[in-house]
Amino acid sequence: MERKAAEIVRAVEQGAGTLHRAIPGPMGAYAGLLKEVTKDGALSGRVKELMAIAISIVEGCEGCIAYHTREAIKKGATREEFAETISVAIEMRGGPATVYGGGALALYDDLT
Amino acid sequence: MERKAAEIVRAVEQGAGTLHRAIPGPMGAYAGLLKEVTKDGALSGRVKELMAIAISIVEGCEGCIAYHTREAIKKGATREEFAETISVAIEMRGGPATVYGGGALALYDDLT
């Protein structure tokens, strides 16, 4: 990961902003989905953000990792929880998850 | 999902058994990885099994869903936690996660 975490998150948010202006209907519905999914419920919002990070590592999406890492930190996720989340991705995805997971931990450290 | 959940899990375990006999070195290491990842730590084993289910839905792997669903139930995951886990997969994967997620909830109900 060559770019600073904050810069990646800014690019993601800028891209989302452009999409909202271009396709307000679909993006409004998507934003509603994101909000519903990440609020506290039977599982805490913190745990659900960590799940989103595990999936982002599996999908190899750097922008997703950076965005959800910032959200997980906001909701109080510790470095130990973050690292164990990466371990689940490694069990479920193998080698590529060690590559994206290593980058994810660097983003976590960069943002805290 | 046409097959009963227990039958799918049995096929997964049978396949894993055959692999253990054919490639004992790699499968032994993989089994060690699985054990390390799913034990209680900063995150509970229950939460990590739910993460594995979210990833399995994203990967569209029915056998993985069935296996980790059984493990999550053993570790006390409630139906509400299970359903919210599916919601994270839907946010991160869209339409296909509603298809595999619907199947996953049927497997949960079948196993409890």
Add this chain to the structure above:
Amino acid sequence: MERKAAEIVRAVEQGAGTLHRAIPGPMGAYAGLLKEVTKDGALSGRVKELMAIAISIVEGCEGCIAYHTREAIKKGATREEFAETISVAIEMRGGPATVYGGGALALYDDLT
């Protein structure tokens, strides 16, 4: 594809129904997204359903293929358009798209 197309679609809709009852917030938002995306706009709903089929083939999701095939047929997609949609998936995904694409065309023929 061993199951009849109509049976696959029914299983998808049944699974979605169960999810709606379990996680009404996220599924309501997802349903809104689906509706926004597939309505007529700069691109016709028919073309957008065909795009969804191309993606479903790439993702290897049989339930998605069956559901969007039924929708595309409702919106008037011809067999020629359907087959050319599969060809794009083959160019972008290679061998697996010939397998899922062959199954998709069988579903189309089964539903018409």
Add this chain to the structure above:
Amino acid sequence: MERKAAEIVRAVEQGAGTLHRAIPGPMGAYAGLLKEVTKDGALSGRVKELMAIAISIVEGCEGCIAYHTREAIKKGATREEFAETISVAIEMRGGPATVYGGGALALYDDLT
């Protein structure tokens, strides 16, 4: 997306050129496939290029997005059609498609 769109397309074409020299048989056949798929037929070449972009977003392949975006522009795809294509990818892929889709729209704007 840090690099300019034209630079990404140039890198893709340079890589393809090197592959053509190294494995002329397979690459010649692939080039034939690409040509067959993207020509006008029951669906216009323009629509098929847009389908290829939807798939490229789902696959998270920046080089593919840039290449097919240039081709879609050559064939007259409007910004509205391009944005609705992204919306289909979001419905079928969720969060990662908002990230890659935002980048895709920036590439479109950069190339027009």
Add this chain to the structure above:
Amino acid sequence: MERKAAEIVRAVEQGAGTLHRAIPGPMGAYAGLLKEVTKDGALSGRVKELMAIAISIVEGCEGCIAYHTREAIKKGATREEFAETISVAIEMRGGPATVYGGGALALYDDLT
């Protein structure tokens, strides 16, 4: 894997036949690509079929696994080579590759 291997291969070939009739241009080019790739060269056709199986396991495509397994057997791949091929997929894909890999070995045993 509930179906017999030979039955899966037959369904794949039947699907490909239907596609050839519907989109002869793209399928002809794809068939040429397949032929170019799997012939003996710097790597033997046998090793390249095994590579295709490793990829099929990673992609979770049962029809692809069955088809390339039959081809690899025709070209003399031993059970030991086949099993080690699965081990590479496990290293590169984790848990899902143990599920699809177990099914692949059952297909190999069924076809020999």
Add this chain to the structure above:
Amino acid sequence: MERKAAEIVRAVEQGAGTLHRAIPGPMGAYAGLLKEVTKDGALSGRVKELMAIAISIVEGCEGCIAYHTREAIKKGATREEFAETISVAIEMRGGPATVYGGGALALYDDLT
């Protein structure tokens, strides 16, 4: 691929080092798996590294490509073998594999 190959490999190894310190149990088991899989057996370590490269191209993981390319070169893989490995990925993944495959060949040339 903008970065030099050696720099990418260094980033991968640095990330893996950080992960080893954070989650020594899972990473130790993963390292054992990697070692078991890539040693000489019924298939040579060289061929298994090439298989890992084919999978890395299919998964679109640049760090994986760079790491396994260095390993394959260490074990004596020729440029012809490397290029034919890419051709299998193209047959099994289509367009995206031409993009990542072109980048992979550039990495090979950069490292030799």
